[in-house]
Amino acid sequence: MTNSTIIAPSILAANFGKLAAEVKQVEDAGADWIHLDVMDGNFVPNLSFGAPVIAALRKSSSSYFDAHLMVNKPESLIGDMKNAGCDGITVHFEACTHLDRTLSIINEHGCCAGVALNPHTGVENLSQILDKIGLILIMTVNPGYGGQKFISTMINKIRQARQLIGDRPIQLQVDGGITEQTAPLAVAAGANNLVAGSAIFGVGADKYKLQIKAIRGQ
Numbered sequence: 001m002t003n004s005t006i007i008a009p010s011i012l013a014a015n016f017g018k019l020a021a022e023v024k025q026v027e028d029a030g031a032d033w034i035h036l037d038v039m040d041g042n043f044v045p046n047l048s049f050g051a052p053v054i055a056a057l058r059k060s061s062s063s064y065f066d067a068h069l070m071v072n073k074p075e076s077l078i079g080d081m082k083n084a085g086c087d088g089i090t091v092h093f094e095a096c097t098h099l100d101r102t103l104s105i106i107n108e109h110g111c112c113a114g115v116a117l118n119p120h121t122g123v124e125n126l127s128q129i130l131d132k133i134g135l136i137l138i139m140t141v142n143p144g145y146g147g148q149k150f151i152s153t154m155i156n157k158i159r160q161a162r163q164l165i166g167d168r169p170i171q172l173q174v175d176g177g178i179t180e181q182t183a184p185l186a187v188a189a190g191a192n193n194l195v196a197g198s199a200i201f202g203v204g205a206d207k208y209k210l211q212i213k214a215i216r217g218q
């Protein structure tokens with residue numbers, strides 16, 4: 001595994017009572033991006049947080065903010081996410097009726113446009129719109145909760161996505177059940193960007209640095 005793998009801790013697993021401090025601690029421990037899981041209680045059963053919380057975190061962080069919108073009709077939230085300070089906005093293929101238009105709106109806002117694929121959704125669905133995409137997110141769990149088990153059959157899908165991307169400047173991100181054991185499998189299949197929630201925040205702040213290094217394969 002190379003140093004160029006981006007590690008994006010998901011604050012879904014952080015202590016919500018001291019979120020800004022948690023973000024600072026993972027940044028100091030070597031996090032590259034901050035992954036922000038926005039859930040609407042509709043596309044997924046769970047509710048998490050939205051633009052006001054992200055805007056509050058933005059005040060004390062200059063990291064790349066990577067928003068993962070697990071919401072129906074995400075197009076209505078793009079302006080709020082941009083204004084809250086998000087750098088990248090990822091929407092779910094399954095949540096967008098007019099995905100091409102939604103990606104255009106994200107790009108027009110000057111954000112990196114990402115598309116997440118649930119485990120049942122094939123990568124071929126993206127083949128006609130690759131020019132609008134800056135990031136493909138392969139879900140290795142069904143979205144909605146942290147702490148789930150990595151679905152190992154998704155390794156083949158990561159390979160397919162890497163092949164589809166070819167030499168295009170598209171990040172290949174993996175999210176769900178990433179640990180020091182599963183991270184090398186995802187990277188070997190072609191991922192260059194790993195989201196990890198419970199594997200990082202579950203170990204305690206004094207071990208964030210060691211854990212990020214371990215997930216990076218160092």
Ligand code: DX5
Pocket residue numbers: 010012013035037068141142143144145146147148175176177178195196197198199
């Ligand atoms: C799942 C979220 C993930 C989640 C990952 O719906 O998109 O980002 O926080 O959590 P872990 O790493 O615990 O599987």
Ligand code: ZN
Pocket residue numbers: 010035036037068175195
């Ligand atoms: Zn996520």
